[in-house]
Amino acid sequence: MTSFLSKLASKFPKDRCLTDPVDCYAYSYDNSRKHFPPQAVVFPENAEEIREVILLCNEYAVPVTPRGRGTGTAGGSIPVAGGVALSLERMRKILEVDAKNRVIVAEPGVLNAEIQEAARPHGLFWPPDPSSSAYCSIGGNLATSAGGPHAVKYGTTRDHVLGLKAVTGAGKAIRAGCYTTKGVVGYDLTRLIVGSEGTLAVITEATLKLTPLPEKTGGIAAHYRDAESCAQAILAIMAQPCTPAALEFLDSGSLDLIRSKNPGMLPQASRAMLMIEVDGADIEGAARAILSACENSGLIEASEVADSRALWAARRALSPLLRDIAPKKINEDIVVPVSRLPELLSGLRELAGKYGIANVNFGHAGNGNIHVNLLVDPDDPGVTGRAEECLSGVFDLVLSMNGTLSGEHGVGREKMPYVPREIDADTLDLMRAIKSVFDPKGILNPGKLFP
Amino acid sequence: MTSFLSKLASKFPKDRCLTDPVDCYAYSYDNSRKHFPPQAVVFPENAEEIREVILLCNEYAVPVTPRGRGTGTAGGSIPVAGGVALSLERMRKILEVDAKNRVIVAEPGVLNAEIQEAARPHGLFWPPDPSSSAYCSIGGNLATSAGGPHAVKYGTTRDHVLGLKAVTGAGKAIRAGCYTTKGVVGYDLTRLIVGSEGTLAVITEATLKLTPLPEKTGGIAAHYRDAESCAQAILAIMAQPCTPAALEFLDSGSLDLIRSKNPGMLPQASRAMLMIEVDGADIEGAARAILSACENSGLIEASEVADSRALWAARRALSPLLRDIAPKKINEDIVVPVSRLPELLSGLRELAGKYGIANVNFGHAGNGNIHVNLLVDPDDPGVTGRAEECLSGVFDLVLSMNGTLSGEHGVGREKMPYVPREIDADTLDLMRAIKSVFDPKGILNPGKLFP
Numbered sequence: 001m002t003s004f005l006s007k008l009a010s011k012f013p014k015d016r017c018l019t020d021p022v023d024c025y026a027y028s029y030d031n032s033r034k035h036f037p038p039q040a041v042v043f044p045e046n047a048e049e050i051r052e053v054i055l056l057c058n059e060y061a062v063p064v065t066p067r068g069r070g071t072g073t074a075g076g077s078i079p080v081a082g083g084v085a086l087s088l089e090r091m092r093k094i095l096e097v098d099a100k101n102r103v104i105v106a107e108p109g110v111l112n113a114e115i116q117e118a119a120r121p122h123g124l125f126w127p128p129d130p131s132s133s134a135y136c137s138i139g140g141n142l143a144t145s146a147g148g149p150h151a152v153k154y155g156t157t158r159d160h161v162l163g164l165k166a167v168t169g170a171g172k173a174i175r176a177g178c179y180t181t182k183g184v185v186g187y188d189l190t191r192l193i194v195g196s197e198g199t200l201a202v203i204t205e206a207t208l209k210l211t212p213l214p215e216k217t218g219g220i221a222a223h224y225r226d227a228e229s230c231a232q233a234i235l236a237i238m239a240q241p242c243t244p245a246a247l248e249f250l251d252s253g254s255l256d257l258i259r260s261k262n263p264g265m266l267p268q269a270s271r272a273m274l275m276i277e278v279d280g281a282d283i284e285g286a287a288r289a290i291l292s293a294c295e296n297s298g299l300i301e302a303s304e305v306a307d308s309r310a311l312w313a314a315r316r317a318l319s320p321l322l323r324d325i326a327p328k329k330i331n332e333d334i335v336v337p338v339s340r341l342p343e344l345l346s347g348l349r350e351l352a353g354k355y356g357i358a359n360v361n362f363g364h365a366g367n368g369n370i371h372v373n374l375l376v377d378p379d380d381p382g383v384t385g386r387a388e389e390c391l392s393g394v395f396d397l398v399l400s401m402n403g404t405l406s407g408e409h410g411v412g413r414e415k416m417p418y419v420p421r422e423i424d425a426d427t428l429d430l431m432r433a434i435k436s437v438f439d440p441k442g443i444l445n446p447g448k449l450f451p
Numbered sequence: 452m453t454s455f456l457s458k459l460a461s462k463f464p465k466d467r468c469l470t471d472p473v474d475c476y477a478y479s480y481d482n483s484r485k486h487f488p489p490q491a492v493v494f495p496e497n498a499e500e501i502r503e504v505i506l507l508c509n510e511y512a513v514p515v516t517p518r519g520r521g522t523g524t525a526g527g528s529i530p531v532a533g534g535v536a537l538s539l540e541r542m543r544k545i546l547e548v549d550a551k552n553r554v555i556v557a558e559p560g561v562l563n564a565e566i567q568e569a570a571r572p573h574g575l576f577w578p579p580d581p582s583s584s585a586y587c588s589i590g591g592n593l594a595t596s597a598g599g600p601h602a603v604k605y606g607t608t609r610d611h612v613l614g615l616k617a618v619t620g621a622g623k624a625i626r627a628g629c630y631t632t633k634g635v636v637g638y639d640l641t642r643l644i645v646g647s648e649g650t651l652a653v654i655t656e657a658t659l660k661l662t663p664l665p666e667k668t669g670g671i672a673a674h675y676r677d678a679e680s681c682a683q684a685i686l687a688i689m690a691q692p693c694t695p696a697a698l699e700f701l702d703s704g705s706l707d708l709i710r711s712k713n714p715g716m717l718p719q720a721s722r723a724m725l726m727i728e729v730d731g732a733d734i735e736g737a738a739r740a741i742l743s744a745c746e747n748s749g750l751i752e753a754s755e756v757a758d759s760r761a762l763w764a765a766r767r768a769l770s771p772l773l774r775d776i777a778p779k780k781i782n783e784d785i786v787v788p789v790s791r792l793p794e795l796l797s798g799l800r801e802l803a804g805k806y807g808i809a810n811v812n813f814g815h816a817g818n819g820n821i822h823v824n825l826l827v828d829p830d831d832p833g834v835t836g837r838a839e840e841c842l843s844g845v846f847d848l849v850l851s852m853n854g855t856l857s858g859e860h861g862v863g864r865e866k867m868p869y870v871p872r873e874i875d876a877d878t879l880d881l882m883r884a885i886k887s888v889f890d891p892k893g894i895l896n897p898g899k900l901f902p
Contacts, residue, residue, distance in 0.1 A: 100686060100790035123692055145635045156633060158642070159610055174878040180786040182607060182818045182858035184596050184646050185866070186874050186900065187882045191609070191642035195635050212692035239551060241574055241663035242732070281693070282733040335631040339551035367633045407633035415636070423637050427625040430888065431638045437884040449637070 169439020229298020620890020680749020
């Protein structure tokens with residue numbers, strides 16, 4: 001390792017290659033709150049430097065873990081096997097804003113919000129909108145195929161990438177996809193790399209497809225007496241032709257958390273809430289259609305919200321409260337078919353009772369993508385074992401409904417042990433073999449995805 | 452081969468395994484009009500039978516070429532190395548129509564039009580709409596990531612597939628993707644297989660994402676004095692926020708062909724035409740926005756068309772005329788960024804002059820996806836060599852504009868020699884290595900994609 005580190009240091013100026021453990025500490029964790037310190041942190045400024053690091057890591061069999069801004073919750077960017085943390089944070093150039101073709105070409109360290117700022121003056125935006133958009137990088141968005149509230153109408157990251165440049169785990173510089181909105185020459189390596197969580201290749205440049213900003217945006221808030229009627233409304237909304245731009249659900253646990261610090265913000269009787277955004281040229285028509293779909297016997301009130309910031313006020317109030325309870329919660333982002341949401345919610349209630357572990361659930365209901373938070377009280381004896389069993393029960397419930405373990409956070413390290421419940425052995429073997437093609441020595445982000 | 456054929460025949464009833472050359476002949480060609488007869492045609496009825504054929508082909512090192520309905524123009528389904536033509540035409544079951552979740556699950560032999568018929572009563576449709584939709588299979592659509600006129604608004608096949616079951620070239624039954632609209636567990640094998648033209652795996656079941664049918668549809672026809680002003684209008688239409696549902700271009704050669712059999716159908720002075728479709732709740736607003744973008748000094752007339760069938764009349768009139776001249780034409784489907792369309796059209800005119808080979812161009816202008824037809828007169832001495840040089844010039848022109856060789860037809864056999872102009876050697880090597888992971892003995896559709 002000493003010989004490796006001195007060779008590595010010789011390739012970079014001092015401020016772009018850190019080896020002091022104190023300096024490395026900040027690159028040992030992400031939003032999964034696990035810590036695995038790297039032996040070195042490198043800040044490449046271009047693809048060639050990335051290639052050099054990867055070749056050197058191959059030579060010395062040293063792990064290298066690519067990293068955007070460390071906002072992931074699944075531990076995808078933590079260097080669990082030590083080695084090099086390859087931080088893309090200094091590759092911050094937007095290389096091209098091509099409004100005529102609705103394309104932005106950018107380096108991986110550009111923030112999601114910076115892409116939006118570059119696109120907005122041209123009447124365009126990039127649809128993926130994780131809640132961390134102000135400080136997460138597009139490289140990270142691509143690595144996890146990030147989604148967000150607007151995915152219900154606009155899709156996730158993989159739907160908005162035209163092409164990539166990348167360096168594989170073997171140190172080969174490759175170019176995937178194209179610059180145009182259609183293209184079928186060769187295998188779709190773009191989407192193979194998107195969502196691969198840095199285990200196949202390091203993205204060095206991305207060609208992103210932009211979408212016209214909607215002409216108008218409107219909001220609707222709807223409150224329900226119980227989760228069942230709210231879930232029925234979600235189904236009704238998704239069964240009519242006007243797909244909302246966002247359809248967010250908050251359960252009674254979420255609402256109670258909000259009430260604990262914001263008394264009077266929410267109607268007293270509300271036990272489930274929908275925050276709905278509509279956009280386009282005819283938001284009046286869209287609002288009418290959706291308000292009508294909102295109606296059922298459990299509805300307390302549903303109304304248009306003049307200011308879209310007011311719409312998201314409850315959701316925004318929830319975020320810091322969730323952070324407060326963060327050390328004590330297990331945060332998942334499972335997905336079920338929309339029609340199974342009522343069953344999912346009642347199943348989660350049963351699991352809470354069975355294991356004595358409360359859950360708080362909210363999220364992107366239009367995609368069936370619910371953030372399930374298990375609230376683990378550390379003073380409760382035997383809670384760790386019960387929490388694990390409860391989580392296992394949640395995953396089994398989701399898979400029994402034709403769902404998936406993760407809608408947008410990715411597998412990383414956190415969900416790794418559960419992957420074989422979703423993906424059969426032959427398919428997993430095929431994925432491992434593909435990994436070996438890109439990264440024959442297994443140096444790229446080891447200890448992730450595959451148990 | 453005799454021993455292989457008798458073993459193969461022992462696995463299937465007589466009417467599902469043809470070996471008589473006369474019977475095999477119909478499976479020797481597709482719409483590329485090349486002929487390579489297989490030694491056997493097999494009609495599996497389920498995934499297990501497909502697996503058995505593939506295992507047997509591995510054992511005897513016999514090529515196996517999957518086949519939908521043979522409507523492809525790039526030769527993707529012709530058995531160029533002989534062996535088995537694996538026709539999926541009897542796997543015709545729609546396994547599930549799940550309107551609540553906007554999902555259809557179908558076997559690969561189901562026709563595109565049958566998917567539409569199954570979806571329509573629920574107010575849904577499957578957006579990929581190749582012109583062969585009445586008689587092409589979804590298996591073939593998936594194999595080529597088929598597009599069509601509506602791709603400008605709705606995307607291509609890869610944007611509308613949630614998951615797949617498939618049997619790899621090694622004979623492993625795998626399951627890719629999921630049933631929900633979000634999912635990031637494991638590598639995106641779904642989109643790796645989509646567009647791989649049957650070289651990696653045989654698709655045995657597809658989970659397709661449906662889209663709500665638009666409330667209303669409207670049409671606009673616009674005629675221009677010259678190709679330049681028409682191309683400028685395409686740019687203007689694609690620069691404003693209301694993306695049309697279709698934006699089809701016909702050049703003067705196309706219009707002259709139509710006039711040759713349909714005098715009076717088109718305005719005399721028109722040298723370029725746009726056929727535009729708008730859809731959604733506010734088609735009046737959309738039509739206004741697009742008519743305004745149509746306006747420039749070269750515009751002869753632009754007007755709404757009450758009946759959308761009338762809108763497509765000119766395009767429909769063109770089809771049989773193109774078939775008439777088919778033996779003498781080379782048909783490509785290149786793509787350039789929309790902003791480069793004016794240059795593309797003038798470049799094509801220059802190439803026609805340089806090589807003495809006329810071209811007729813039309814297609815999906817909103818994606819920059821133009822069907823370039825080189826009209827080759829067989830009585831013209833030395834025409835074959837000049838046609839090849841001209842085609843080579845077309846491809847160089849397209850690639851110089853950051854374009855791609857194929858937008859929807861695929862590489863197949865026809866474009867194989869040109870692939871290395873678009874994809875660099877390291878990336879091609881990576882694709883070949885991925886092919887070897889799925890199909891270690893190289894039995895699956897050999898002689899395609901990779902030169």
